[in-house]
Amino acid sequence: MESLKLMPLEKWPELQTAFETDWPRGVSGFWALQTQKEWAENGLLHKFEVHSPFGDVRNGMIAINSKDTHKEIIIQCPVDDTELLENALKATKIIDWRDKITVPFAPKNIIMCIRNVLQDINMDLKLDEHSNEIVILDKQQPMFENIFLPDGATFGLLTEEHITLVNSLWVNKHDSSPWYFGLLIKARSGYGIFKDDQLVCWVFINEVGALTHLYTLERYRRNGYAELLLKLVCNNQLKRNKDTFAYCRVGNDSALMLYCKLGFKKYHIVTWCQLEPIINESNRN
Template sequence: AIMQQDSLVRLSVENWSDLQEAFMTDWPRGISGYTILDTQRRWLEECFDYGFKVFCPFGDLWSGMVAINEKDAFYEIVLQCPRNDTSKLEEALKTTNVIDWQRNIIIPFAPSHIIESVKKIADDVNVDIELILPSNSFILDKQSPQFDVSLPSSITFGLLTPKHIELVDSTWPHRYPGSTWYFQLLVKTRSGFGLFKDQDLVSWVFINEAGTLGHMYTLEDHRRKSYGELLLKSVSNVLLKERKDVFAFSVKGNESACNLYRKVGFKNFDGVAWCYLKGKSK
């Protein structure tokens, strides 16, 4: 019997840069697709491979990207498309065997044309859309000058280490069984940054596996001291030094975070949403 090729064709790491070029033509909407490939390539070069895989519908870059980003028990499918026409992407999603639609699936930072695609195919792949969580997107252009940051004398800025994981996980509102595994990965890849007061961690932020700022948090007793702003500027400088755009998502309604990004000079651009799917019982 001839093996029928799957509608989603695996894209090798050597060809990710072609897909990144496609996303660059669709800026700023294509930033998430571009940046996740950038970050994952760096991690692979440093030998942090946890199974992130990239596919294109029928092998065509312009028809979009389907990436499997499995984080322990967390099954994330990244869907992005550099064009408005998502018909090929939809066709591929309906027939592929690469995705296990019966699992609980999260589709992160999906632009509006992707959300519409998911709505169109939900019945075909036998899933219910449980929740669509809209988010604001904020971007600081890589051409921006670095911030002039002066930290108070008892405060230092530095990398998180494994001993901080327990604290970070315990305060994360979205923690799930296995999220410590996720924070371990981010700490190992030197992606966690914090402000330390006399060596104790008081405020932190991560550059996650998609290259976006996330999990920003300041301990209750240390709020209203502008630590969030100092931390945001310090971590932005790390990326700006590497000539990288700095970008972040903030759930709609989280006014304090949105105000902070605006205050520091980030531009708000088209919103995205997180889409939660659940397989219908057979």
């Protein structure tokens, strides 16, 4: 019997309730589900399969997040005891452990869970060199007021014509990242400030509901564009009764200072995990 039970869309609120009991650690799981639910309701096609170990939401979530050729599996659990989650990972036939897999924004309990199953799934674990701090602007915060755009500046959505530019300047770009930014733009989740119709500063809200790729072109820096853009995007989120959160790389002090200036609170550390199959002679035959 398969250990990972597919969770239909109508069952996702049960998982979200479980993640709410584990706040703020559950922020990633909760908003990933909410964002994907809204995408589905709006007719945006994206393969995001949600599974629960043995069908019990208390065991967490394993979501297969298809990103073109990039294989990503989101693993989140609302409790520290991950024994049943580990057993499900060991037994599942849904995940092909012969592939290279990314497990994003893993908190401490998930990293320990993965380490406990490595031998059984015949995988090697590599943690990204830089961990990230989760920063959250609570949805109960008041909206930002007195926001004024400079002369010649406008705020708007990104379009497909901007993909090449934003991808070329993304520190995490990979073979599938142009496709990825195209997906976010189709979701109307890319925002920018335009100076004389030229894109000068941008940010995205990604498929799990997190801010990502905040960037200002070099010649336009130190003019307050990033702060202005974040205020505008956060107000959009607050109007929709949504928390705004980001994964801020440890050591990126300028970004962290900006988030804190705007009222974001710093919480726990998460890390991107890279799983690679161990190649030995038995695998080759």
